[in-house]
Amino acid sequence: MNFDGWLLFEISLAGLGTGGLYALTALAFVMIYKATKVVNIAIGEMLMIGAYLFLAFTSTLMLPIWLAIPLSLLASALIGGLIERTLIRPMLGESPISSFMVTVGLSSILIGLVELIWTADQQRLPEFFPSKPILIGEAFVSPKIFYGFGIALLFIAVVLVTFRYWRGGVALRATASDQAAAYSVGINVPKVFSLAWMLAGAIAGVAGIVVGSIGGVSSAMGAFGLSVLVVVIFGGLDSVFGALVGGLLVGVIEALAGFYLGGEYKILATFGLLVLILMVRPYGLFGTHEIERL
Amino acid sequence: MRIGSAKETYAADTALFDSTTQRAWTAIFAVALVAFPFVVDDYWLYLACLVAINVASTAGLNVLTGYTGLVSMGQAAFMGLGGYTVAILQIRFGSPMLLNLLAGGVVAMLAGLVVGLPSLRVKGLYLAIATIAAGVLAHFIFSHYTSLTGGTSGLTLPPAQIFGLELDDSFKLYWVIVPITALMLLGVANLFRTRIGRAFIAIRDRDISAEVLGIPLLPYKLLSFAISSFYAGVAGGMFAYFFRAVTPESFPLLMSIFFLASVIVGGMGSVLGSILGAVFMTLVPEVLKLIVGWLPLGDNAMLVLSPVRTIVFGLMIVLFLIFEPHGLAEVWRRVRRFFHLWPFKT
Numbered sequence: 001m002n003f004d005g006w007l008l009f010e011i012s013l014a015g016l017g018t019g020g021l022y023a024l025t026a027l028a029f030v031m032i033y034k035a036t037k038v039v040n041i042a043i044g045e046m047l048m049i050g051a052y053l054f055l056a057f058t059s060t061l062m063l064p065i066w067l068a069i070p071l072s073l074l075a076s077a078l079i080g081g082l083i084e085r086t087l088i089r090p091m092l093g094e095s096p097i098s099s100f101m102v103t104v105g106l107s108s109i110l111i112g113l114v115e116l117i118w119t120a121d122q123q124r125l126p127e128f129f130p131s132k133p134i135l136i137g138e139a140f141v142s143p144k145i146f147y148g149f150g151i152a153l154l155f156i157a158v159v160l161v162t163f164r165y166w167r168g169g170v171a172l173r174a175t176a177s178d179q180a181a182a183y184s185v186g187i188n189v190p191k192v193f194s195l196a197w198m199l200a201g202a203i204a205g206v207a208g209i210v211v212g213s214i215g216g217v218s219s220a221m222g223a224f225g226l227s228v229l230v231v232v233i234f235g236g237l238d239s240v241f242g243a244l245v246g247g248l249l250v251g252v253i254e255a256l257a258g259f260y261l262g263g264e265y266k267i268l269a270t271f272g273l274l275v276l277i278l279m280v281r282p283y284g285l286f287g288t289h290e291i292e293r294l
Numbered sequence: 295m296r297i298g299s300a301k302e303t304y305a306a307d308t309a310l311f312d313s314t315t316q317r318a319w320t321a322i323f324a325v326a327l328v329a330f331p332f333v334v335d336d337y338w339l340y341l342a343c344l345v346a347i348n349v350a351s352t353a354g355l356n357v358l359t360g361y362t363g364l365v366s367m368g369q370a371a372f373m374g375l376g377g378y379t380v381a382i383l384q385i386r387f388g389s390p391m392l393l394n395l396l397a398g399g400v401v402a403m404l405a406g407l408v409v410g411l412p413s414l415r416v417k418g419l420y421l422a423i424a425t426i427a428a429g430v431l432a433h434f435i436f437s438h439y440t441s442l443t444g445g446t447s448g449l450t451l452p453p454a455q456i457f458g459l460e461l462d463d464s465f466k467l468y469w470v471i472v473p474i475t476a477l478m479l480l481g482v483a484n485l486f487r488t489r490i491g492r493a494f495i496a497i498r499d500r501d502i503s504a505e506v507l508g509i510p511l512l513p514y515k516l517l518s519f520a521i522s523s524f525y526a527g528v529a530g531g532m533f534a535y536f537f538r539a540v541t542p543e544s545f546p547l548l549m550s551i552f553f554l555a556s557v558i559v560g561g562m563g564s565v566l567g568s569i570l571g572a573v574f575m576t577l578v579p580e581v582l583k584l585i586v587g588w589l590p591l592g593d594n595a596m597l598v599l600s601p602v603r604t605i606v607f608g609l610m611i612v613l614f615l616i617f618e619p620h621g622l623a624e625v626w627r628r629v630r631r632f633f634h635l636w637p638f639k640t
Contacts, residue, residue: 039419090616097365100419101558102615104551108608115601226426233423268434271427275412278424282416294502 010139011259012252017145019251020152021207025224026231026243027159028203033237034176035196038088038099042107043204044225046083050076050205051125051212051221052114058126065128069209073202080201084194107222115219122218129213148210155206156244159199163240168195176238226267227254230274236287246285308487327476331468339464345576346468346475347532352556352572353482353565354525359554360562361486362518363498364413368425369526369553371432372402374545376527377534381449382442384534391454391461391470395531402527403520405432410519414512417501429547436542448541451534461535471532478525483565485521494518498563555611561621570622578610579603 029043040046053075057068087106091099129147133140163169174182175192183189211224231250235242250270257269283289301307311317331339355369376398383394409428416424437446453462454470461467485491493514496504505511534540552575560571586599614621 087612087616094615094619096418097363097422098615098619100365100422101554102612104554105608105611105615108551108604109612110608112601112603112605112608115604116598119597120601229423229426233420237420264434264438267430271430275424275427278412278416278420282412282420292502294500294506 006138008256009137010141011255013136013139013141014145015252015255016248017141017149017251018255019248020149020156021211021224021247022228022231022251023244023247024152024156025204025207025228026235026247027156027240028200028207029228029232030235030238030240030243031159031172031196031203032200033232034240035172036084036088036193037096038091038103039096039237040103040200041100041225041229042103042110042222043200043228044222045107045110046076046080046201046204047208047211047224048114048217048219048222049079049110050201050208051217052118052208053205054209054212055118055123055125055217059123065126072209073205076205076208077198077202080204081194081198083201084197088197089190089193107225111219111222118219120219122216124216125209125213127213144214148214151206151210155203159203160240168192172196172199227270230270233274233284234277236284238288239284239286242284242286310483310487327472331465336464339468341577341580343464343467343471343536345573346471347529347536348553348556348572348576349569350475350478350532351526351529352553352560353479353568354522354529355553356557356560356562356564356568357482357485357494357525358518358522359557360564360567361491361498362494362515363501364410364515364518365419365422365554366409366425366519366522367422367547367550367554368409368428368432369522370545370547370549371429372406372523372526373530373533373549374432374436374540374542375405375523376402376530377540377544378436378443378449378530379527380531380534381451381540384451384454385449391456391535395474395528395535398531398534399524399527402530403524406519406523406526407516409523410516413515413519425550426547429545429550432545433542436540436545443542446542448539448544451538451540453538454535464536467536471536474528474532478528479565479569482525482568486565490514490517495563552607555607559610559614559621561623564621564623566626567621567623570626574622575607575610578606582606 025043025047028046029040032038032040032043050072053072054068057063057071058065061068063071083106087102088099091102129144131143134143134146135141163173171182171187171192172195174185174187175189179189182192208221211221215221227250228247231246232243234250235244235246250273253269253273254266258266261269277284281287301312306312311320330342334342351369351373355366358364358366376395379398379401380394383389383397384391389397405428409425412424413421436443436448443449453460454467455461456470459466461470486495493504493509496507496509497511497514497518501511530545533544537544553572556571556575557568558571559574560569561567582603583599586595586602589595591598618624
């Protein structure tokens with residue numbers, strides 16, 4: 001068998017496409033973690049909610065797509081804020097393990113709600129990407145993945161710029177680096193917590209719409225969150241840069257493993273990577289190594 | 295009303311039961327357990343066996359998570375290892391049931407030791423996520439090592455045999471499963487009266503302080519993993535005998551979360567909590583089934599049931615964490631205190 005360079009390139013590109021979405025979702029995860037120190041295992045389910053909201057706005061309410069997208073992002077942001085106020089806020093000051101378990105419960109609640117409202121069956125989101133195939137050199141890229149990657153990149157850029165220059169973004173970063181200091185300079189920290197969850201909800205919503213329009217929506221699509229979990233552990237829970245690098249890398253590795261070894265090796269490769277990184281750098285590639293003091 | 299129980303010796307302080315009342319109630323409970331199979335129908339016996347299996351596994355996880363403070367999301371994987379070991383031994387060699395269960399426990403224990411190895415470097419939630427990897431790996435082995443595990447279709451067991459008697463229904467299995475679970479619970483309860491158990495608690499409260507006090511972390515953390523996965527393995531073995539089949543899908547990640555939820559709902563770091571939590575979490579879906587059955591939903595009832603179960607499962611974890619973080623064991627203690635002090639206000 002001769003080695004086909006273009007094929008490898010093509011698969012890597014497809015992987016990068018998924019990786020972009022991983023990176024975007026991981027960004028939402030990292031935002032929550034940095035601001036509130038909550039490990040949100042329900043990120044995959046928040047993504048699913050975004051996709052289903054989009055489904056509701058387009059298929060049920062028959063809204064045009066240009067209106068449905070901002071509306072579903074707004075609604076996912078509101079749900080993110082609601083989750084923070086009702087479930088996360090009472091856990092302030094509790095052990096990180098407790099708030100982690102709250103998000104475990106949350107993921108069950110969200111899955112149940114989706115199954116109750118929309119049933120567990122797989123459904124398709126309306127098509128809104130151009131369907132003309134894209135060729136880079138000799139490599140063929142599915143248009144959905146190509147535009148999905150584009151959207152992911154765009155939103156990652158928007159989020160990064162927002163973080164850097166917007167007042168709220170600065171407040172977020174301040175809270176992340178030192179809560180007490182942020183309080184003392186007059187930042188409303190509880191509000192920042194809500195803000196972080198709302199932004200994360202919206203970002204997860206974007207990822208959800210794209211993921212849903214590539215592979216359809218079902219109540220099991222939260223499993224996407226498992227790979228995202230690996231991504232953030234890989235890059236370091238509190239590192240934005242790590243989330244981006246990790247997302248792309250995990251995407252490519254999954255695609256390669258899936259193609260050369262078979263579909264069922266995908267998740268094995270992802271978790272193999274996880275075990276490897278935990279052995280070498282337990283706090284992730286770019287995460288802060290916390291120094292424990294008594 | 296009971297006023298103060300003055301304890302004059304250290305042995306009295308660490309005793310399993312600290313009063314005659316408690317001993318009496320335990321005896322009554324034991325008698326009730328013996329009488330139970332004779333007064334109820336098959337459905338309740340089925341539930342009782344299921345509850346006993348879940349109690350055993352939850353008790354194991356409570357040692358690891360509740361007492362040692364290491365969150366594991368791989369309990370179902372260890373149960374799977376135990377279940378598959380038992381199934382393979384039973385089918386290939388037809389060895390005696392109790393020996394198989396022991397072997398299942400040991401195999402799971404060895405796997406637990408391996409999974410526990412990173413626990414020294416990897417802490418808290420990183421560890422929780424790393425144990426998910428164990429579950430994924432176990433699932434992969436179950437579904438791909440076809441020559442041994444039967445692949446995705448799994449293995450089907452003949453009924454268990456003990457002293458030539460075929461244990462082919464819940465009534466007969468009850469007499470094996472419940473005593474084993476009781477024995478395992480006794481083991482956990484006694485564990486925390488020993489040096490090892492107290493070392494676990496010290497590690498949970500602050501691992502660095504524990505090490506300063508002269509508790510070597512790695513051996514004790516590994517020991518905790520070993521005990522927990524041994525319990526899971528035995529419980530998994532009983533699971534295999536009970537359902538007479540094991541497939542890769544029998545032990546999903548959701549099951550690990552179920553046990554973690556049982557530990558939380560019951561009460562972390564409490565033997566009573568393991569029992570209450572597992573009983574509660576196993577029975578709630580059944581109660582829901584009853585309630586949904588009563589509601590005038592017609593044909594929709596079954597359609598609604600599964601999502602409602604999922605929601606209630608999640609709600610239970612969340613509500614307990616927010617409103618009753620010490621779990622049912624704490625509720626139990628409150629009720630007891632009320633009766634101790636009655637007619638005075640608590």
